Amino acid sequence: MTxxxxxxxxxxxxxxxMRASSDFYxxxxxxxxxxxxxxxxxxxxxxxxxxxxxxxxxxxxPVVPDLSMEVxxxxxxxxxxxxSGAEIVRxxxxxxxxxxxxxxxxxxxxxxxxxxxxxx
Numbered sequence: 001m002t003x004x005x006x007x008x009x010x011x012x013x014x015x016x017x018m019r020a021s022s023d024f025y026x027x028x029x030x031x032x033x034x035x036x037x038x039x040x041x042x043x044x045x046x047x048x049x050x051x052x053x054x055x056x057x058x059x060x061x062p063v064v065p066d067l068s069m070e071v072x073x074x075x076x077x078x079x080x081x082x083x084s085g086a087e088i089v090r091x092x093x094x095x096x097x098x099x100x101x102x103x104x105x106x107x108x109x110x111x112x113x114x115x116x117x118x119x120x
Contacts, residue, residue: 007070
């Protein structure tokens, strides 16, 4: 398995808080690379895998995850995680914005969004 990136996910109270976060982290060199209205990702232009995501909610899952991990072969990773007996918070499925993902709870109670880009 190849891990392509790891991204911290932070829940914020409002779109205004997302804008304020974008402005602040813009001062530190990050630029907006995705905005779905309820989720926004900022990245370094020089190192695009250096990212941070802010969410007001999670529209397709029961909770906002604490962390996102992009992997190669998300279906195989899902099978491994299920076989391990780990708690699946949200089943594997395709999202309209081009990713296939599932949520799993780690041993410390944190929710991890494990994803792969479709067609990649």
